[in-house]
Amino acid sequence: MSIDWQLLWDMGGHGAYVWGSYGVALALLAAEAIALWRAGQHGRAA
């Protein structure tokens, strides 16, 4: 099975919407994970 990456990236002309929304979600989830990790570090240091 071959994947047409250009087609996947383009998303029928809606690539910015699709990948943008997944990107925002990923950024928010990552921010939460980092905040939790930092809280853990801070808690251990206290």
Add this chain to the structure above:
Amino acid sequence: MNRNLWRYAAPSVFHPLAGRLWPVFAFLAALSAIAGLGIAFFAAPSDAQQGEVYRIMFLHVPAAWMSMFIYFIMAVYAGLGFVFGTRLSTLMAQALAPTGLLYGVIALVTGAVWGKPTWGTWWAWDARLTSQLVLLCLYLGFIALSTAFEDRERGERASALLAIVGLVNLPVIYFSVVWWNTLHQGASLSASGGVRMEPIMLAGLLAMTVACWCHAIAVSLVRVRHLIAQRESGRAWLGRNDGHLQGEAAS
């Protein structure tokens, strides 16, 4: 059996248990997300009406569901803490709130991004969107109230009351597309209406929902461990558990 279950309500017992459980749920979340995203982008066909932009739904729908489920569970925990004064229930409610808020934000942002090419607008004061925005405000209110008072218990009781009263918003969100003539489409998956989508799309949606569930459980367990550690700092059992866990990690 019941006696064994109740012992987990003690922070001293739950803290190490949460430490052992969260990596399992994090792993399951990663596995389900890989499966769900694989289906969403490589296996599911284009939608006949919406084309490719519908692929946002694999993220938007589970996030919207999670924001409601988490609110319900948070309100139940807050209610238990309010009525019975159980420390762990209150902490669980506080641990769930930021994750519920996060899923609420993801649902609204992805919905807006989907709405622009589909409806031609980022936002409409539609019943579903507005009630989802109210849910976000309830989460913010809960988080703000629980830390707003110098007397911690007062804050916890006030936030618990808000969480319980806010439960009324959940059926409003769910039935908004039935009760009012909304721009937002009706449910494609419901107990009464059945499933109105391709089985492969359903599989992707369910895999992403499992991923969100497992992620929410994992991060809430980590957060409740931090809250327990803050609240119970100085207690002898906390030092023992940390030592025990560090020993486990080293071995």
